[in-house]
Amino acid sequence: MDGQTRLFYGTRRRRPKLARAEGAYIWDVDGRRWLDGSSGAMVCNIGHSNPRVLDAMRAQMEIATFGYRLHFETEPSERLADRLAQAAPDGLGRVFFTSGGSEAVESALKLARSHALAVGQGQRWKVISRFPAYHGCTLGALSVTGYAPMTAPYAPMMVQMPKIPAPRAWLDGRPLDDPATGQHYADMLEARILEEGPETVLAFIVEPVGGASTGALVPPAGYMARIRDICDRYGVLLIHDEVISGGGRLGRWFAGDHWGVVPDMITISKGFGSGYMPLGALIAKDSIAETVLDHGSYPHGFTYAGNPLACAAGLAVMDVIEDDGLMPNAMAMGEQLAARLRALMQRYGFIGDVRGMGLLQAFELVSDRDSRAPLPAALNAYDTLVEAAYDEGLIIYARRSRGGHSGDHFIVAPPMIVTEAQIDEIIEKLTRALDRFA
């Protein structure tokens, strides 16, 4: 095992050993420092080692670190469920805790199915999703994921769920602010429901603002509302996957609130726990949960659901976001970041698009801006640029998104505590990395 590690994360690439993390920075054991320009994988919304969260966790540790949900309710899980229900759109008042995003998505798919059975619609089982999209790596969540590198090897082990194209207006040369664009993509959902047979369609799952797989894809005008109408017309449940877009970095607890759309269920994780503890949740309409309890059952649950330490951390994270004004800061800093990224387009002809909302911003590389053709695969922009930034002391998040369905996009999503000076630092480091790549 010389020079090897016992850790198995599916790659032979080694990374420096983390020594400490504070605010927007991470240090390794050799004293090198990185600006966490992607909050890990869009996780650490409030930054690292926030003293208020650490204190809340210490206090909870003195009380209990585990209570099995079928034996005890706990104060932190009750309070966090209340808090999430208050933050969620009206009518979404039931919270099912998980340890992460994939588990939250699994829970949503299965609750939707349990609901269909409870109302005597057992023929509904298909969950339509988009391509590209990422909803998690467990087999159920993967079945609604549209990202071939992760789904293809496991295809024989999954139910094939129907996919419709994500509204990549820029790539298709359509104006984002034209309601005709929103209608064009939303109507693909209706067409697919009709093709599948409406009586067989259970749900539609969508990220209000796309995360990893689409690179901060913002929906075109009218899209979100029309999707809601179409789902209503055919009795299809609407699931907003807010694992990345929720938690405040888009200026609201839930990104869907920007369009005033009320889904039937919301899945959350990442920013809500901010990486302090594994935490996720499914937030469902009361009416759905009640119907399932009245007429059916929901034979589903994770051992660590509602872990009191994780919930205590989650409550403190929500306090910090509210009390420190981090949502307004995310919008203000997000605008600056977006403007600075757009300015880089003057300097580098191979940046084809800059998009995003709040502190979820992305840029996409192309070989030709007019045709939006992707960079040649041989350039391996994914590795090259991420590594160049890493060498410069900046962490950005990228998706190896070749395969004809997307270009190479890079997400810049620093913690919501980020300052103007740190935005400057991100841009300086990124510029040096892009110069090396150019």
Ligand code: PLP
């Ligand atoms: N849903 C979305 C939108 C995600 O971005 C992710 C992870 O990136 C997941 C679900 C899965 O979350 P987890 O990795 O915590 O299982």
